[in-house]
Amino acid sequence: MLDIANIETFYGETQALFGSSLRVGEGEVVSLLGPNGAGKTTTLRSILGLTPPRRGQIAFDGRDITNTQTHKIAHMGISWVPDDRRIFPALSVARNLGLGIKKTRFRSWDIDEMFGIFSALEYLMERDCENLSGGEMQMVAISRALLGSPGLVLLDEPSQGLAPKIVQDVMKTVTRLKNEGIAVLIVEQNALAALEVSDRAYVMDRGRIVHEGPAKDLLDNDALRRRLIGM
DSSP states (O other), X not given: XXXXXXXXXXXXXXXXXXXXXXXXXTXXXXXXXXXXXXXXXXXXXXXXXXXXXXXXXXXXTTEEOTTOOHHHHHHHTEEEEOTTTTOOTTSBHHHHHHTTOOOOSSOXXXXXXXXXXXXXXGGSTTSBGGGOOHHHHHHHHHHHHHTTOOSEEEEESTTTTOOHHHHHHHHHHHHHHHHTTOEEEEEOSOHHHHHHHOSEEEEEETTEEEEEEEHHHHHXXXXXXXXXXXX
């Protein structure tokens, strides 16, 4: 579904990614872990065309998207849940969700299905988003991403600032996406929570991929996990 090959991404003259490669298969959940500043969010920005790589190639669904504009990438079937959620605070939940609706070649989702995933959402539809809690905003952000009919969802720090119970709900949603055949690439500081729902994991450090393997390897090997991600 996603194939990144040897990308090098820069901010101005400062290089952020150094020959990074990773892949995400159809219906696969992959974690991208590492310390702050390792290049994880830059990798997501590169996929989305927000910070295009100068070298290397990114392919999605068998098509080269390396130099494709961001709005075209979204209409191909990649949805993004950014770490700051990017909710329009002055608009209602219903308006925010409506802005995310797209048709792609992938499975379509409707509002009723969002209510099935997040039962509280139905009762928030007319509320302005500036009056939502962090957990409620995350429900809106994930639901908006799904209404874009994605084949791949990019999740950037989905548990950030959330209570443990809400984190569990978010991770259950990741598992549901996998069961629906949707690929997920998740960047997450809460490594254990991410690894528990992931098939495979990559670890980044200073803009380079330093580890790739089954998520279970990092979950089960405390010494390896401490060495690579410090926990």
